[in-house]
Amino acid sequence: MKTMLDKCAVAGDITQAIDRRSAWSCAITVIGGTESTAVKLQSCETADGTFEDFKTLITSAEASASQYKGFVVDISGASNFIKVVGATMATCVLGDCDADVKKFAIKAGEIPSGADLENNKAETIDVSTYTEPVEIEPTEGKDGMKKATITLSNIPSGGVTNLYAWGVQSGVFITNPIMYSTSDTPEIGDSLITSSGESGAPAYITLGKYTVEGYSDGKITVSYNEESIELVRDSSDDIDFNS
DSSP states (O other), rough: OOOOGGGGEEEEEEEOOOEOOOOOOOEEEEEETTTTTTTTEEEEESSSOOOEEEEEEEEETTTTTOOOOEEEOOOOTTTSEEEESSSSEEEEEESSOOOOOOOOOOOOOOOOOOOOOESSSEEEEEEGGSSSSSOOOTTTSSSSSEEEEEEESSOOEEEEEEEEEEEETTTTEEEEEEEEEESSSSOOOEEEESSSSSSSSHHHHHEEEOOOOOEETTEEEEEEETTTEEEEEEEGGEEEOOO
């Protein structure tokens, strides 16, 4: 003896195309969607062809992100393959089946969260102005994000790799005090690094104790021991931290 269950087959999620041949009715449960987007049952002769509307299940005026509605549809006039568009998920049970219901494939679906999620939120963070943690929020009208893609801009280059030496011109010699700049063309207001050692690698250094007061013709002026002195480049005492 056959019961009604013998003539029904669980098809699973039909937001993906399913073969409805040998079935003449279906029970559809629509779960979730988008406000103002109609939910429709469509059909096509092939699974990868162009689907056309067969029946409107929920009109655009009635559609919402939280919709949860059921429908029984006569699909005797539909083409070979059917699917639902406009819903986050749509489960289906095929009815009035002529074929062996055990042979129907079940389409797995993803249970919707009920939230309208943004697929990818893209943001750019200007590293040069970064002072505190940045909060990334979904676009207005969205409940959240499936993922966020962050692009960093104006990333500074690496730290100081060279120090450029300066000293006092005394005849053909350049003598102490040896001072260093982080650029071979320092600007007024730039801080200098001073050394307690003789020429070459310093015994210790002090940062920012002296600043450039003037720069002209490759020479800089600084205040040293309460006197204004002129320094010239001494490339022989430059320090290369990469060497």
